Amino acid sequence: MVKQETINNINNPKMINSNNNLATLVYIKAIKEQIKSKYLKRIDYLVEANNELMRELEDYDFLCENWKKDML
Numbered sequence: 001m002v003k004q005e006t007i008n009n010i011n012n013p014k015m016i017n018s019n020n021n022l023a024t025l026v027y028i029k030a031i032k033e034q035i036k037s038k039y040l041k042r043i044d045y046l047v048e049a050n051n052e053l054m055r056e057l058e059d060y061d062f063l064c065e066n067w068k069k070d071m072l
Helices: 004-011 013-071
Strands: none
8 A cells, every 4th residue: 555645745746856866866976986986996007007117117227237337
């Protein structure tokens, strides 16, 4: 059995609009979370790639310095 309050809410345009606004807000928040998660993963990946390249650069720099010393 449907409650009278539910029937009144269905017939009340303000309540329908309010429910739609709430649903829209929930949907927007979920989309924002997905985007944030996606970009945070991408940022983490890029930071790790940058760190790896920096380690390689430091290794090559060390090798070049030693090579220069050996040549002199």
